[in-house]
Amino acid sequence: MTAAIGLKRVAIAVAAMVAVAFVTLIALSFLMPAAAVRDAVAKEIHSVTGLDPVLRGDFSVSLFPSGTVSFHGVLLGDDRTGEPAVAADELTARLRYFPLLAGRIEIADVTLVRPTITVTFLPGGQSNWSGLIGSLARALAPDPGRSASFSEIGIHDGTIVVHDVEKDYVERLSDVDFQVAWPSISRSFGANGHFAWHGETVEASLTLSDFLAALSGEHSGVKVRLASAPLKLAFDGAESSQPSLKVEGTLGVEAPSLRDAMFWTGKSKIPFGGFGRFALRAQSTVGDGVVSLSNVNVELDGNTAEGALTLSSGDFRMVQGTLAADALDLTPYVSGIR
DSSP: OOHHHHHHHHHHHHHHHHHHHHHHHHHHHHHHHHHHHHHHHHHHHHHHHHHOEEEOOEEEOOOOEEEEEEEEEEEOOOOOOSSSSSEEEEEEEEEOOOHTTTTTTOEEEEEEEEEEEEEOOOTSSTTTTTHHHHHHHHHHHTTTTTOOOOOEEEEEEEEEEEEETTEEEEEEEEEEEEEOOOOSSSSSEEEEEEETTTEEEEEEEEEEEEHHHHTTTOEEEEEEEEEEEOOOOEEEEEEEOOOSEEEEEEEEEESHHHHHHHHHHOOOOOOSOOOOOEEEEEEEEEETTEEEEEEEEEEEEEEEEEEEEEESSSSSSSEEEEEEEEEOOHHHHHHHHH
């Protein structure tokens, strides 16, 4: 009997607490000015990312049954001198529950809906992100007075546009869906998701062990995984950009058909036979437009070879190196020559 009475009292206490929470949220939805919520969310986004959100459309605030703030027509990183780094149809911020009960606005996570992320490379190596990278680095710098904030950013149905002005080259990634682990608490940065390129869906992940160091051009560990039907790529290594860009680590590439993979990536056809199953493992170094591969182990159409390769992407693309094989079967290639 005593235990039953105790459980009943606990149930009544929990129900009372839930009722108080609901009443508080309902009251806040009427008493808290929508403009104050908007300004608090915009301020926290700037504090965490270093980017200034430009709110050009309308917005809506919902504090019951859960706290969300949605902005329409949002620009991020607009320095008013060129195209914005990020333009989203909608930005939704989900608010933390318990701080909201206390009348404080704290963001739990942010989602960008149908954003267009533009990266424009200008002559001389600068880009529309050059100034923003400094803002990101300052926002991520250690600050004992700064409290932990949101660490998740979602990208839904986005587009990434890469534009090289000097080469008059534009590349577009569509159907971009990613979850980004923003380093508001830890030093690392992680992004996982998928995008569409040249008609194929690519599953992708990127991890930087020290995001602040990477933004500052210092040494940081990096892991990249790309997986699609035509091609799979994996890289584990490190990168730095001071005094110049340098990336080194272990590279692995696999393709069921090298012919199909080359056509997918470069829209070029190989005029003769062969170039089927392909796999490559190597230690790679990238810098100054040159890719150097050492300890290369490559498999192509059943042939296996070892050696070293150098790929140059300057004015003239060039591949040179030395590969050694115990035996070569040229039948797939010879059969395609007429």
